[in-house]
Amino acid sequence: MTSTAFAPSLALRARARPPRASRASSSPIRAFWSGFGGGEKDADAKGKPSSSTRKAPSGRAPGKAKPEDDVNMPTEEDLARKADIPIMLNNTPHPREVRRWFYDDCVTSVTRAVTGEEPMTRVKAKVEFPELNVNGDVYRVGTLLELVRELAMTLAKDGKRVRVCVQGSMGEGVFQGLPLSLSGVARILDMMDWGDADEFISRGAIDGDVPQPEDDFFILIAPQNIVGFAVLPRIIAMEEAAGDRPMIMINPKLDDIQSAGNVMSIRGRGERREYVSTWREVYHFRLLYRKPYFFPIYGAMRYTHDGKWELYKKFGKMESEEYVLKRAYDTGSEGMPGAGEVTKVILAKGERNG
Numbered sequence: 001m002t003s004t005a006f007a008p009s010l011a012l013r014a015r016a017r018p019p020r021a022s023r024a025s026s027s028p029i030r031a032f033w034s035g036f037g038g039g040e041k042d043a044d045a046k047g048k049p050s051s052s053t054r055k056a057p058s059g060r061a062p063g064k065a066k067p068e069d070d071v072n073m074p075t076e077e078d079l080a081r082k083a084d085i086p087i088m089l090n091n092t093p094h095p096r097e098v099r100r101w102f103y104d105d106c107v108t109s110v111t112r113a114v115t116g117e118e119p120m121t122r123v124k125a126k127v128e129f130p131e132l133n134v135n136g137d138v139y140r141v142g143t144l145l146e147l148v149r150e151l152a153m154t155l156a157k158d159g160k161r162v163r164v165c166v167q168g169s170m171g172e173g174v175f176q177g178l179p180l181s182l183s184g185v186a187r188i189l190d191m192m193d194w195g196d197a198d199e200f201i202s203r204g205a206i207d208g209d210v211p212q213p214e215d216d217f218f219i220l221i222a223p224q225n226i227v228g229f230a231v232l233p234r235i236i237a238m239e240e241a242a243g244d245r246p247m248i249m250i251n252p253k254l255d256d257i258q259s260a261g262n263v264m265s266i267r268g269r270g271e272r273r274e275y276v277s278t279w280r281e282v283y284h285f286r287l288l289y290r291k292p293y294f295f296p297i298y299g300a301m302r303y304t305h306d307g308k309w310e311l312y313k314k315f316g317k318m319e320s321e322e323y324v325l326k327r328a329y330d331t332g333s334e335g336m337p338g339a340g341e342v343t344k345v346i347l348a349k350g351e352r353n354g
Contacts, residue, residue, distance in 0.1 A: 072328060073328075074326070074328040075328070078308065078310070078325065078328040081307075082310065082312075083105065083302055083310065083312075085101075085300055085312060085323040086098045086101050087321035087322070087323075088318060089129055089287065089297060090130065090294075090295055090296075090297060092131060092138040093131065093140065094129075094131055094143075098129075099131070102129055102132075102147070102285065103147050105283075105285070105304070106125055106283050106285070107147075107150050107154050108304075109125070109283040109304040109305045110123065110125050110151060110248060110283055110305070111151070111154055111155065112282075112305050113282035113305040114155075114217065114246040114248065115155075119246060120246065120280055120282065121244055121245065121246045121247065122239070122247055122278060122279045122280065123246070123247075123248055123279060123280050123281070123282045124248070124249040124252055124279045124281055124282070125248065125249070125250055125282060125283035125284070126251060126281065126283070126284045126285070126286065127251060127283070127285055128285065128286040128287070129285065129286075129287060130287070131143040132144055132147075132251065133294070134181045134222075134251075139181065141188070144250070144251070145188060145189070145192065145221075147250065148164060148219060148221055148250060149192060149194065151219060151248070151250075152164055152194070152197070152201050152217075152219055153194065153197045153201075155217050156197040156201055157197070159200065160200065160216040160217060161200050161202070161214050161215050161216045162197075162202075162215075162217045162218075162219060163201075163203070163204050163210070163217070163218050164189060164201060164202070164204070164221065165204045165205060165218060165219065165220050165221065166182060166185050166186050166189065166203075166205065166206070166220075167182065167205060167206040167223055167234065168205045168206070170229040170231065177226060178226070179222075179226055181222060181224075182221070182222060185221060186203075186205075190203065202215075206220055206231065206234050206235060207238055208234070208238050208241045210238055210241070211238060211241040211242045211245070215242075216245060216246075217245065217246050217247075217248065218238070218242055218245065218246070218247045218248065219248050219250065220235070220247065220248065220249045220252070221250055221251075222251045222252065222253065223235060223249060223253075223254065224252065224254065225253070225254065231254070232254060232275070232276075235254075236275070252279075254272075254276045281303065282304075282305040283303065283304060283305065284301065284302065284303040284336065285300065285301070286300065286301055287299075287300050288300060297314055298313070298314060298346050299311065299313040299326075299346050300312040300314070300323055301336060301342070308328040308329055308330050308331075309329040309337060310325055310327075310328055310329075311325070311326050311328075311329070311337070311345055311346075312326065313345065313346055315352050322352065324352050326345050
């Protein structure tokens with residue numbers, strides 16, 4: 001009784017079942033494999049284009065280089081003036097000659113910007129090799145102050161008076177404080193030896209009442225905001241008092257820090273960013289890592305006054321390291337190339353050329 005009741009349904013199910021070959025050709029796995037070059041025979045048998053004539057999927061390795069890949073390639077002039085970047089920068093503390101290379105590179109560019117035929121009055125410099133990277137664990141405030149001393153003494157060579165400024169404590173009451181990277185800097189400045197330029201160099205804070213009529217240059221050491229208090233109003237007040245005399249910011253960090261009490265809130269953020277952008281970058285050096293790590297070093301980005309943004313890629317290891325100039329972007333102080341462009345060049349496979 002049971003077998004006769006179910007026999008018709010089994011027969012219908014058997015007739016409705018498609019052939020085995022058809023099921024295999026329509027399976028998701030078969031379709032997936034065909035998209036990456038498999039199943040050519042089935043496609044050709046049905047009169048469809050074979051894999052050799054189909055457009056390569058995005059996952060396949062590219063063919064010939066696109067014309068835009070050659071844009072911003074370094075010229076012979078760029079290669080002639082490329083920097084001889086020190087190697088083994090992950091070895092800290094840095095040798096004296098490594099620090100000296102960065103001091104000279106930065107000071108030369110900044111001095112040229114503020115004392116040239118058309119001197120600039122509001123400039124900034126970013127120097128971020130390992131000993132000057134506040135986000136790393138090998139940050140050395142002595143290296144920053146040595147850089148400032150070299151710059152101040154160079155500017156004072158012609159009898160110009162230089163005022164070196166570091167921000168004082170900010171906030172009120174128990175919320176008063178300083179950024180950790182600037183803790184103790186003011187006291188160290190008071191004890192520094194300025195050599196023959198001592199009578200031309202003075203110290204001060206960052207505020208509107210600091211500039212004096214006899215001052216010619218102002219160096220601001222790493223001005224930065226803290227939670228609950230912004231240093232930007234003090235810089236603006238000091239700028240108004242300084243007038244058209246050059247002001248130089250070394251390693252500023254003026255991004256908003258989320259705080260309570262309507263401090264550095266969304267309101268006015270556009271105006272603050274616009275003001276910061278009016279300070280022209282005349283020197284820039286930083287190493288390129290895969291964040292959030294600081295090892296290995298993949299390359300470097302460098303810019304000097306009236307030059308191009310230079311993108312270097314690191315080849316080799318230890319004593320055989322070499323920084324090769326891969327691109328030169330003629331965008332001036334308007335800004336460096338985007339992260340996507342930098343990543344494309346650094347991760348591209350290529351030989352040591354340049």
